[in-house]
Amino acid sequence: MSHAVIQRRDGPPLVEPYLWRDTGEEGPRTALHYVARQVLGALYHYQQPRSRHVADVCAQFADLAETWRRETAHLSSTTQIAMHPAYQRIVGLGTPALPLIMAELERSGGQWFWALRAITGADPVRPDHRGRVREMAAAWLEWGRDQGLRW
């Protein structure tokens, strides 16, 4: 008989897939049993990975941003600044990083414009404001709010 033993553990993950995976054993299966397995599968895919992912992105972003600021503060070349490995990894985080970038831009400024363009494909900065970092930051923050981002 196949049993799906459901146990809660301290802290995430709440449910590990092996706890509800079909063991392959023969035995009676009730509709309730089947539904329970489907629900647990859905939880694993949609609830827990998302919360873990969000926490991971926040932690990764904080580490990467701090490294990037420290190691590029003396650089004038936007190319060198944007090609820094930590910056490229932030770009690689994709859209989940956008609220974090917006918060960082609003709080501390910085050359986040390359990353924002790379991630979003948007360009809300007026041509005559190119290089004017305060105006550029304001344009991106307004764009973010218009897109419904919250930070």
Added chain:
Amino acid sequence: MNGDLEGRFPRLAAHPYAVTSPCSDEYNCLAWAAGDSVRWWWPDPMGTGYWPDEAPRLVTLDAFARAFATLGFEPCADPQLEPGFEKIAVYVEASGVPTHAARQYRDGTWSSKLGNLEDISHATLDSLRESDYGEPAFFMKRRRDH
């Protein structure tokens, strides 16, 4: 003495230098060399930096020369002080890609804006060598009454 700067620029402490401004992320070395302290100049492909329309938006010495030509600069052979002329020096990586620019004071010493850190005055161009800036490799000048 500034331990952070000297850590980033190992040769800085070997010659006299002085911090001459607070930190700012509003302008960079190219802007400072061009006499602009309100914009960040760079010909990045994303179009985030200011760059004169007349110059190609490329990170090459030719593009830098054409950008500074819009301000009256023309290429010259060396960074030696010439009375009546203002000079700039462009640093390049080993690959020849520009990274930094400094401008010359009337007494022959130099001024650099260091990324989003401070402006400094430095006695020689050597002060910033052996760093992420590479080597001073290209020079331009214009008359001071330009």
